[in-house]
Structures are given as structure tokens and as C-alpha cells.
Amino acid sequence: MHFTLQKSEIAKKSSVKITGSKSESNRLLLLQALYPEFKLENVSNSDDSNLMTNALSSKSEIVDIHHAGTAMRFLTAYFSIQEGRETVLTGSKRMKERPIKILVEALQELGAEISYEENEGFPPIRISGKKLIKNKVSLKANVSSQYISALLLIGSKLENGIELTLEGEITSVPYIKMTLSLLDEIGFNTSFEHNIISVKPNTAQLKSKLLTVESDWSSASYYYSIAALSDVGTEITLSSYKQNSLQGDSALVEIYKHFGVSTVYNKNKITLKKEVSSLEQLSLDLKDAPDIAQTIAVTCFALGIPCDLVGLHTLKIKETDRLVALKTEIEKLGGEVEITDKSLYLKASKDINSMVSIATYNDHRMAMAFAPLALKTSLIVEDAMVVSKSYPTFYDDLESLGFEITK
Incomplete structure (x- = not known):
């Protein structure tokens, strides 16, 4: 029209x-799926955040996130740690042209089981959720910050947390800091020193909390x-x-x-x-x-x-x-x-x-x-x-x- x-x-x-904010909403929606103890208000009414909400509550094997790039990156990490669940993550024609290989390889380095359904390096991808024990991974610093945030968001759920080493000049630092600040606000232990970012594993019972986006x-x-x-x-x-x-x-x-x-x-x-x-x-x-x-x-x-x-x-x-x-x-x-x-x-x-x-x-x-x-x-x-x-x-x-x- x-x-x-x-x-x-x-x-x-x-x-x-x-x-x-769509950026804050999508991060907090994923964290809420991992930790239902806290509630959200003023969540974005955007298509992307609605798609994120629906995908996180979906019981279907095939999850279609259409044009939502943030959801594709964040959910790739999320589904990789859903033990025993098989998920095919797909999207629009344009989404199938947007690279995901850097994130997939980082998750595979941590032990995730992810394969490509069509073209190497691009969605759709098949994810077999499992427990990830490894906690150290390196990736280029000038990639989309969403790859980095996707890994950090699941870090507290990993048995040994996560430590990312970024190689080169870091892009979109505020978005990385946003992710870490939201994790800090919930009560997780994070650090960002020089080119190393870490999230410690969560060992405490979280208190119920209301977060305003x-x-x-x-x-x-x-x-x-x-x-x-x-x-x-x-x-x-x-x-x-x-x-x-x-x-x-x-x-x-x-x-x-x-x-x-x-x-x-x-x-x-x-x-x-x-x-x-x-x-x-x-x-x-x-x-x-x-x-x-x-x-x-x-x-x-x-x-x-x-x-x-x-x-x-x-x-x-x-x-x-x-x-x-x-x-x-x-x-x-x-x-x-x-x-x-x-x-x-x-x-x-x-x-x-x-x-x-x-x-x-x-x-x-x-x-x-x-x-x-x-x-x-x-x-x-x-x-x-x-x-x-x-x-x-x-x-x-x-x-x-x-x-x-x-x-």
C-alpha cells in the first residue's frame, strides 16, 4: 500500500x-524466557518484538521470524541451549540472504549443534538444543554487535558462563554495553575490559522484579x-x-x-x-x-x-x-x-x-x-x-x- x-x-x-525500544525489548524478552522471575512493561509493539515473543513461546519445530534480523541472531543462540529441542529457524527471502555464519561458528565452538538447511552460512538453520560446557570463544570485533549480544544473553545460563575475545576494532559498542547493562540490572555478573567480555554463570535464585523498557x-x-x-x-x-x-x-x-x-x-x-x-x-x-x-x-x-x-x-x-x-x-x-x-x-x-x-x-x-x-x-x-x-x-x-x- x-x-x-x-x-x-x-x-x-x-x-x-x-x-x-525494540533493542531493549528483544533482549529482555529473551532473558525473561530464560528467567521467568521478572516482568516487563512498555515492551515495544513492533512486528520484530511481536515475532520475538511468538517465537519464544512457540512449540513448533519450524520457527519463522520473517524480516526480523535481531530475532534471527538472538534466537539462534537461545535455541542452541534448549536441551532436547530440535528447531528449524527460518525467515523471509531477504533473511535467507543475510549471513549468520559467524554466529553459528562461535556457537559451534562452544559445542552447539547447528547445521544449514539450504545455503552454507545463511538461514534457514537446524538447531539441536543441548547443554553447552565450553565457555571461551573468539570472533572478529567488527561484525554485527547482535552476534556478540546473542552470545552474551545466553552466557549466564551456561554452566561455566561465557568469555568472548573480540579481535580488532569493536563496532556498535553502545549496543554491547546495553546488553551488559541489562544483564547487570537483573543481577548477573559481567565485565568488559579491553577486548574481553565475560558473563559469569548464574548461581543464585533471582528475585522477582519489574523492568520498564x-x-x-x-x-x-x-x-x-x-x-x-x-x-x-x-x-x-x-x-x-x-x-x-x-x-x-x-x-x-x-x-x-x-x-x-x-x-x-x-x-x-x-x-x-x-x-x-x-x-x-x-x-x-x-x-x-x-x-x-x-x-x-x-x-x-x-x-x-x-x-x-x-x-x-x-x-x-x-x-x-x-x-x-x-x-x-x-x-x-x-x-x-x-x-x-x-x-x-x-x-x-x-x-x-x-x-x-x-x-x-x-x-x-x-x-x-x-x-x-x-x-x-x-x-x-x-x-x-x-x-x-x-x-x-x-x-x-x-x-x-x-x-x-x-x-
Whole structure:
């Protein structure tokens, strides 16, 4: 279903409540499956988190997680320690093109029994759950942090815990620290020193506890973009957010200062305020927050500001090759983009083509990153409800701000 976003103006003051972080929710859902003693509130209502919930409660041999990359990685580790259970973990056509070999080999090194059903190194995979005794494994540090988190999340359930040695420069450190902080909050013993991360085996009875999931900073990024494209004096209030967030995408607070967007914290809410900006060019290393690269690139394009974004090597193995997708769609709109396998350079452009149809490539972030452009020009978003993967109420929330959307 295609949606048309007419050129719009938004209210000077508005507010939006955003659902729980998908990243935090999926980690905590897996830990809750391992340790039912604790309860969760403000869990993400995203497709990915719903798929995660359903997979964890499924009794079927075949578990299909569709486009949910996080679920594929986390569940590969989870099912590998479900003693006596045979599971075939599969997904969409795109999921079958996304590599899983590094994680599978790490689990096999720990003693897991995992084999490939179709193509070597890719889903679907067959997992024979068993008790894992070994506890030491090494893997390259520049791989998706989800591989690392998947191993850490099951670490406390292993008889001897787990010790990971990361080789080379570590990517997406905030996501690894998020996993460790959640483990610490529950009561597990973790450490991260130099390139060695460890989780000690759990030996104590856990106390019942209620954990509240912080709202999603990745989802907040689209409102930072909207604020940046709005008139000076515009204010957008979002909830529920913490000033000492575990989420790497909270880097938005500092990044969007460049665009004249300040962030004011008040209890569990943040207010984005648009102020005067004199930004002429933007250079950023996004290796710790690659999921907001699309939002930032579109913000720069909309404002006619050249940008040089690096640290983007993980974007090629997401829902689509996000670097190629960004180049294709921005150039349709009249921009000029150069990409490598880990960077994007956007040249300054003055005009934006109107009523361009934006392809979304089964990628929720493509749809949401381009939507703020409706403050500058009318556009069409193809397969618009792909946003349900992480943010099902996205368009309703945009309409509450004043966006004119024909569904």
C-alpha cells in the first residue's frame, strides 16, 4: 500500500508517546524466557518484538521470524541451549540472504549443534538444543554487535558462563554495553575490559522484579529530523526517555545540535526545540549508531547541507543494502550521492523534486527516514506500512503533528 504525504506544516507545539525500544525489548524478552522471575512493561509493539515473543513461546519445530534480523541472531543462540529441542529457524527471502555464519561458528565452538538447511552460512538453520560446557570463544570485533549480544544473553545460563575475545576494532559498542547493562540490572555478573567480555554463570535464585523498557531512540530520530526541518520555535515533546540512556542512538541529542535542535529533559520526557542553525557541512563517524544514518542523510539533503558519513559498513547487511538504497532514492529526489562499502557522501543540492515515489525495499527505516521530507515537498512512500516492523503507529503520530497523509 502506497501513502501520499502532501507538503505539510506542523503545529508549533506537539507531543508524541513512543513505544518501548525494540533493542531493549528483544533482549529482555529473551532473558525473561530464560528467567521467568521478572516482568516487563512498555515492551515495544513492533512486528520484530511481536515475532520475538511468538517465537519464544512457540512449540513448533519450524520457527519463522520473517524480516526480523535481531530475532534471527538472538534466537539462534537461545535455541542452541534448549536441551532436547530440535528447531528449524527460518525467515523471509531477504533473511535467507543475510549471513549468520559467524554466529553459528562461535556457537559451534562452544559445542552447539547447528547445521544449514539450504545455503552454507545463511538461514534457514537446524538447531539441536543441548547443554553447552565450553565457555571461551573468539570472533572478529567488527561484525554485527547482535552476534556478540546473542552470545552474551545466553552466557549466564551456561554452566561455566561465557568469555568472548573480540579481535580488532569493536563496532556498535553502545549496543554491547546495553546488553551488559541489562544483564547487570537483573543481577548477573559481567565485565568488559579491553577486548574481553565475560558473563559469569548464574548461581543464585533471582528475585522477582519489574523492568520498564525505555522508549526507542531510533524512533525518536524521525522527530529530530522533523524538528530540524521545521521553523525556529517549533517544539516536539516525546516520552518516555532517560538522560542516561543505554541506547546508542541517544547520540541524536548531540548530533542534532548541529541542525539547531536542542533537547530538554523533564522527568521521563524530552522536548526538542528548533533554534537557529548555521551548519554548512556535516562530517560524522556513525560506527556506534549506524541505524540513524538514513535519518541524518535525509535531513542533510532536505536542508541542502553536504555531509560525509563514515563507519557504515554494517548497513550493507541490514533489511536491504541501505547505502545503495539511500543513493538511489536521494538521487530520484534530485540529490547527488557517492558511496563506498562503508561511507556515504552527499553533495549540497538546492532543489527537491516533487511527488517522487520512494521505494522502501522491505526496510522500515527507509520509509520513516524519508517521511519528514513532506515538510519540504509532496512525496509518495511505497509499501508504507513496512514501518510496522518497528513503529506501527508512525503515520498516526505524524498526522497528530499536522502531516497530511492520504492512505
